Amino acid sequence: MSYSGSPMTEAMYYILLALVNPNHGYQLMAAIEEVSNGRIKMGPGTLYGVLTRLQKDNLIEILNDDGRRKTYATTADGRAALEAEYERLKDMIRDGRILEG
Amino acid sequence: MGKVVKRLMLDDIYAIGRNESWFSAMASKGLHLKKFGHLFVSFEKGEPKKTKYRIDYLEKAPSQEQLDVYKDCGWNFIANNGYFYVFSANEKSCATELHTDPIEQGFSLSELNIRLRNNLITLSIAMLLFLGLMISIYCFNDELYLYMIKGQFTQQMLLMIVELHIFYSAIRNYRITRNLKQSLLRGTDINHNEDYRKARLLGGISAGIFLPIALFSIIIPFVGIAKSEDYTLPEGNTYLPIIRLAEIEKSPNLMRETSYHDKKVDWANRVSFDWSLMAPVQYEIDEHGIINGEMWGDKSGVYSPSITTRYYKLTLGSMADNLTLDLINRYVWRDELWKRENRGYYTAAFPKADFLPGRNG
Numbered sequence: 531m532s533y534s535g536s537p538m539t540e541a542m543y544y545i546l547l548a549l550v551n552p553n554h555g556y557q558l559m560a561a562i563e564e565v566s567n568g569r570i571k572m573g574p575g576t577l578y579g580v581l582t583r584l585q586k587d588n589l590i591e592i593l594n595d596d597g598r599r600k601t602y603a604t605t606a607d608g609r610a611a612l613e614a615e616y617e618r619l620k621d622m623i624r625d626g627r628i629l630e631g
Numbered sequence: 632m633g634k635v636v637k638r639l640m641l642d643d644i645y646a647i648g649r650n651e652s653w654f655s656a657m658a659s660k661g662l663h664l665k666k667f668g669h670l671f672v673s674f675e676k677g678e679p680k681k682t683k684y685r686i687d688y689l690e691k692a693p694s695q696e697q698l699d700v701y702k703d704c705g706w707n708f709i710a711n712n713g714y715f716y717v718f719s720a721n722e723k724s725c726a727t728e729l730h731t732d733p734i735e736q737g738f739s740l741s742e743l744n745i746r747l748r749n750n751l752i753t754l755s756i757a758m759l760l761f762l763g764l765m766i767s768i769y770c771f772n773d774e775l776y777l778y779m780i781k782g783q784f785t786q787q788m789l790l791m792i793v794e795l796h797i798f799y800s801a802i803r804n805y806r807i808t809r810n811l812k813q814s815l816l817r818g819t820d821i822n823h824n825e826d827y828r829k830a831r832l833l834g835g836i837s838a839g840i841f842l843p844i845a846l847f848s849i850i851i852p853f854v855g856i857a858k859s860e861d862y863t864l865p866e867g868n869t870y871l872p873i874i875r876l877a878e879i880e881k882s883p884n885l886m887r888e889t890s891y892h893d894k895k896v897d898w899a900n901r902v903s904f905d906w907s908l909m910a911p912v913q914y915e916i917d918e919h920g921i922i923n924g925e926m927w928g929d930k931s932g933v934y935s936p937s938i939t940t941r942y943y944k945l946t947l948g949s950m951a952d953n954l955t956l957d958l959i960n961r962y963v964w965r966d967e968l969w970k971r972e973n974r975g976y977y978t979a980a981f982p983k984a985d986f987l988p989g990r991n992g
Contacts, residue, residue: 541732555700574701575687575729579739582691599696 533587538615541580544570545590546612552593552603555581584608633676636662640672641834643800644715645747645807648825651684654717656827658682667710667717681722683823684709685729688739689716701729714743730820737815744812747805754801758794765791776950777957780910780943789848796841851908858906863897864918871902873940876918880936888921888935899937912944 538546548561555577562572581602584590589608594601604612638657642649654664659681662674685706693701693716698708705726706718720726730736765787772778811821864871866887877885890899899919906913918938925934941958945951 539732539734541735555696556703559700559704571727571731573728573731574697574704574706575685576732576735577700578689578693578697579730579735580732583735583738600694 533584533589533611535611535614537618538611539580540570541572541576542584543612543615544572545577545580545584546604546608549590549602549604550609550612552601554599554601556599558602635665636674636676637671638674639835639838640668640670641831641838642827643804643807643830643834644669644712645804645811646825646827646830647686647688647715647811648822649827649830651686651821651823652825653827653831654684654719655682655824658684658719664709664717664719667712667715669712683720683722683726685718685720685823687716687718687729688714688743690714690739690742704729733815733818733820736821737812740808740812740815744805744808747801747808751801751805754798758798761791761794774957774961776954777961780907780913780945780950780954783852785908786848786851789844789851793841793845793848796837855906859904861896861901861903863895864900864902864916869902871914871916872942873914873916873918874938876920876936876938879938880920880922882922882925884922884924885920886923888919890919909946909950910943911946912942914940914942916940916942 533542544562544566545558548558548565551561553561559572559574559577562570562577581590585592585602588605589611590602591605592600593603642653644650657664657674659679661677661679663677663680663682664672664684665675666673693708701708701718705720705724706729707720709717709719711717718729768778768787769775778784815821887900889897892898899917901917903915904913905915916939919935920937921933921935923933926932927934939962941962943954945954
């Protein structure tokens with residue numbers, strides 16, 4: 531299912547976010563845990579499922595593949611999608627402020 | 632390595648939760664999954680262990696790096712069947728769940744769902760063509776009963792039952808995958824402890840019915856080929872159900888005349904035996920002779936009579952009358968006027984039709 535600008539899943543958002551700094555599968559899970567302040571422990575099935583999908587949709591690319599490990603990075607399209615999603619989330623947070631009043 | 636135990640794969644491979652639950656139940660009995668095929672699943676005997684299994688749908692074979700990451704998270708690759716990869720983890724280990732996002736897992740099943748839908752469409756078209764062919768064979772056949780007693784009929788019927796079953800399985804698998812995808816997209820996780828007993832029982836019953844039918848429909852033509860034989864009709868006494876030429880001609884000068892003759896069989900004086908489920912004894916017997924010194928009525932040559940006998944022993948006696956009409960239609964030449972005048976004659980003439988001598992020439 532290709533990405534059409536609809537709300538991202540949490541997994542997709544955090545993988546795109548973590549791959550702003552190129553990384554490989556091994557460290558990606560740790561990076562996601564770190565970038566989400568320990569809130570998200572992503573399963574390896576989900577991780578590779580999302581990586582496959584994002585690659586197909588050209589939102590991430592493989593920077594380097596030495597046969598043993600692949601280094602992934604967010605593409606320009608991926609970054610644009612991420613920023614759009616970030617704006618959407620910011621709007622949502624802003625709209626939700628009435629709950630604090 | 633422990634003893635390998637095989638079990639039939641009675642459930643659908645697409646029923647992910649049920650199969651995971653079955654593998655876990657087997658592991659708790661000391662049977663640990665080794666191989667995962669379409670027909671059989673192999674287990675290795677060992678100590679009973681509480682094991683979690685997860686079936687992951689991967690369109691691309693996982694890289695070593697991917698398998699290493701899975702392993703680091705506590706998931707060992709066990710076996711795969713096509714795109715379905717099975718991983719296991721010790722129940723006590725605190726392995727991170729393989730899939731932590733049902734919606735993403737739902738996306739991963741989308742392509743499978745599309746493929747199964749396309750398969751179903753192709754299969755539906757094939758089924759329609761097949762059914763159309765069957766209907767046209769049976770509805771527009773002038774000699775339906777003659778066709779039915781020949782070998783292909785039973786095989787075609789059995790094959791149709793098997794094909795309808797395959798078609799139903801394709802519909803069921805498409806529905807299983809579609810429902811699973813939809814429930815994942817709604818955010819509901821796969822139930823890894825889904826009850827598998829009922830589905831396996833039903834699968835067992837249907838395999839018990841349809842595997843023998845499929846096997847039987849494959850064997851039938853071979854039995855037919857094995858039982859069929861051609862040989863030269865002996866000149867002396869036979870115990871065959873026929874009237875001999877000599878009994879009709881009653882001429883001491885009657886001699887056998889041979890014609891086309893290959894290594895074994897004189898085709899003018901031959902016995903052909905065939906077998907089918909609907910008519911387990913079928914003879915087609917030709918005899919040809921010559922009476923030197925006698926001429927045909929029109930003086931066209933030496934009198935050389937022939938006789939052909941077709942004998943059928945039917946499984947269902949009630950088919951006899953209609954078969955008789957078909958045989959007349961096929962082998963007895965009449966002009967249209969004769970047919971109109973004698974309509975109904977043959978049903979009265981051959982009330983019991985399991986013995987049918989016919990005369991040519």
